[in-house]
Amino acid sequence: MKYKVFFIRYVQSTPDLFGNVVPVDGTDVLKSVIINDFRKRKELSFINPRNGKIYYRHYAIMPQGGLAVIDVGKYEDGNFVYASVAINLSRNQYQPYIVIGCHHSGFSDINLIADMVTQSLNWALNDSNIAVKLVACNKSIAWEKDIVHTYLNGMESRMFNPMNAFGFELIEEHFEALGKNPNKHRKSANFDDYLPRAKRQEIKAWLHNETDQYMYPVDMMRAIRVLYELNIIKKPTYEAFVREFGKEHLIAVSTYNSYMNLNNNPYENDTAYEEIKAYVKEKF
Structure with missing residues (x-):
């Protein structure tokens, strides 16, 4: 299989x-x-942009933990000649990505399949004023390990809601309820409160x-x-971060919390991250 x-x-x-x-x-x-x-509320359509041919699809892995295949x-x-499209939005290790794997020589034009996927997703996103672009990854990443890890995390999440919306619906309801509790202490939305006073x-x-320059x-x-x-x-809240940096x-x-979760490793083998860490150790 090529991918x-x-x-x-x-x-x-x-x-x-x-x-x-x-951006x-x-x-x-x-x-x-x-x-x-997946729930057939608004289905994706996979159509060859070159000749208009319609392709079929089914889920090899149901949406869970930020992953779907x-x-x-x-x-x-009588045979289903197909390619697998793994969509990983979990940010466990990497920014959101898609892996396209071709199983059959008769359906192996990966760039054509990528165009079909992009077209299909953008049709579905049409009402949101958001569009996606797929950018080829030119470096080696451990996507197989990351997908397995994401899948296993998603399986653990299913105990909260078996037919889940990526596994977090009931958890979100719980935290929304906590947020509405007037007796619950709220974290500060002031970014300064998370910085040490002496070097604030x-x-x-x-x-x-x-941070300011990046999109x-x-x-x-x-x-x-x-x-x-x-x-x-200390870990700033999302609200404090976006207020401070716009x-x-x-x-x-969800993206912010994923990057700030120390159990995740989104910067594995990231030279820039290691350089910043070395500088900060000396500076602060």
Whole structure:
């Protein structure tokens, strides 16, 4: 079987007033698209953009833990000739990505299949002003291990809701209820409250320098995760982070929490992350 990995990039469907492409974080919206397709609320359509031929699909792995695997193909002489499309939105180790694996020589044009997947997802995202682009991954990543890890985590989540929306519906309801409890202590939305008083301004100025310029979560989260990992700062809430850095349209709360979860390792073999960590150890 041959395969190819593509990273998912999210942008606004329409450019801004100056014609610029605007990056956004569409992970949560894309999760809803997959859930709606699985539950047959709004189904995905896989159509060859070159000749209009319609392809069939079924789920090899149901949506759970941020992962879904869809087999897309056609029937030839009674046999289902297909390619597997693994969609991993969990951010356990890497930014959202899709792996396309071809099982049959008669259906092995990976770039064509990628175009079909992109087209299908963007049709489903049409009402959200979000579009996806698939960018080929040109480095070696341990996607097999990551998918297995994501799948196992998803299986654990199913105890809360067997036909889940990526495994977190009841947990979210629980925390929403806690948030409505007037006696429950709320964490501060003031970013300064999470920084050590003695070096607060110095750390904040450095963080802005390392964060403001970036538009994608994988880049904007490096510096703040390093500080948290090294126990230099407390973990800011999502609200505190986006208020301070103005990133509310560029990163979703689930994405932020995934990057700040020290049980995840999104920067494995990331040279830039290691360089920042070495600098911070000396600086702060």
